[in-house]
Amino acid sequence: MRLKEKVCLITGAASGIGAAIAQRFAEEGAWVEIGDRDADRGRETARRIAETGGRVHFSPLDVRNRQSADAWAEDVIHRHGRIDVLVNNAGISAVGELHEVSEELWQDVMAVNVTGVFLVSRAVIPEMMRRRTGSVINMSSCIAEMGLARRAAYAASKGAVLSLTRSMQVDYARYHIRVNALLPGTIMTPFVEGYLKRDYDNPEEALALLKQRQLADDLGRPEDVADAALYLASDESRYVMGSGLVVDGGITAGKPF
Incomplete structure (x- = not known):
């Protein structure tokens, strides 16, 4: 029970990596709060977690919207009295070389992947500051550390998340808040x-x-990333600050030929 009684918020948790993190956290004793734009899939994910004995609550959430992010954080604080862990997982992708990417697609990727991290973190961190404790986990990507064909917008957004993570850590270390990033490969x-x-x-x-x-x-499997998120959320990683934990099956290590 590595997260026993911790209140953990996870964005983009209706499916995929976010759902796997929610399931893993619930198995380790956390109160899991999941938010997503896809209400139907979000409620289904919450139902599956509850069926296995997990304590979970789903809320509709649009990370691009300040009012939505603020309302989510306020609701969680009202019901639980605190927030211990935030996982900024919500994200979208985009395929194309720079000249192929429309301005609309570029703005959409930045709105979800970067502005979403900013807005939700800004809504949650004051509560962590008040209690002088907390763990924030931002979902970057191994693409932040390498070049990859036809991923211009996505790479820019995930590089921004990694840089934001490090700056956040410097700002909030004095409040005993840890801020780290996960850098998955292709899952x-x-x-x-x-x-x-x-x-x-x-x-x-x-x-x-x-x-x-x-x-x-x-x-990789979503569970591979969920296990890494569990480590960063737990007290086992108390000395890990401002890091980018790579979970990529070796893609950034080099090529086998």
Whole structure:
């Protein structure tokens, strides 16, 4: 019970990595608060967690909207009296070289992946400051540390999240708040399955190429990232501050040929 009685907020938790983190945190004794724009899938995720004995509550959340972020944080504080862990997981992707990316798509990616982290963190951190404790986990990506073809907008957003994480840590260390980032590689989620089908003429061929990038010779599972998030949320990582924890199957380590 590594998170016993901790109140943990997770954005973008209706499916994929966010849902896996919510499930893992609940298994470790946390009160799990999940937020997502997809209300139907969010409630289904909450139902599945509750069926296994987890303590969970779903709230509709649009991380791009200040009022939505503020209302979510206020509601959690009203019901629990505190916030111990925030996982800024909500994110979207975009495929294309820079000249192919529309201004609208660029703005959408930045609004969710960067502004969403800013707005939700700004709503939650004052409560952590008041209690002088807390752990914030921002979802970056291994792409923040490397170049990858046709990911201009996504790479820019995840690089921004990693830099923001480090600056947040400097600002809030004096309040005993830890701020770290997770840098996953390619994880097989509905998110990845969707863009393979949407953006590639031959999804199976594209999947095979994705697998070749990993030294592990396969894509990761949402549970792989959830285990890393558990470490950063727990007291076991008390001395880990401002870090970017890479969970990428070796993609940033080098190529096997």
